[in-house]
Amino acid sequence: GAGVSQTPSNKVTEKGKYVELRCDPISGHTALYWYRQSLGQGPEFLIYFQGTGAADDSGLPNDRFFAVRPEGSVSTLKIQRTERGDSAVYLCASSLRRGPYEQYFGPGTRLTVT
């Protein structure tokens, strides 16, 4: 595709529910990143994939958060037992590969936990 795409664009869920957020990176980009942006803040790094493997998940806040990239392209961020504090915009970015390459960001998924 022309750019990074994310679905859904908006997700409203009740506290305690499970949600999945999808990211489709730029074709040919092997590096994929997830970030979370709270209102009025800069994005915070969550997890990085090189190919199919999660090379760095140091930013995941707790074990309710999990992400996969089974075929090295599309990635899914999964949040179990959602809490109101999980409400934020979840951004996905991709780059050609790890290294001094700019990251291209998707439009984000706005998650609201009620």
Add this chain to the structure above:
Amino acid sequence: ELKVEQNPLFLSMQEGKNYTIYCNYSTTSDRLYWYRQDPGKSLESLFVLLSNGAVKQEGRLMASLDTKARLSTLHITAAVHDLSATYFCAVDTYSGGGADGLTFGKGTHLIIQP
């Protein structure tokens, strides 16, 4: 813990004026990125600075990097209303053993008034 500090956080200026946004960071890095974000939108890459002394210019914006001072600047020349947005700097510390993701500042919310 890596800290990335931007100042000012809020800036209101008149069209035609010049101004500089500063980005200080607390650890060794030779990779710094500037992004622009419009309200409700995702991040747009502006500049990638990869070495000490790097300077890049695009239109009315110019960015520079001083790795010894751990400082980057984004200079706006003869501001126009279309440049109103939030500007983020982000530091990449992977080469120094840091996390794979970027660490962002809080952003500078720039309003340019006619």
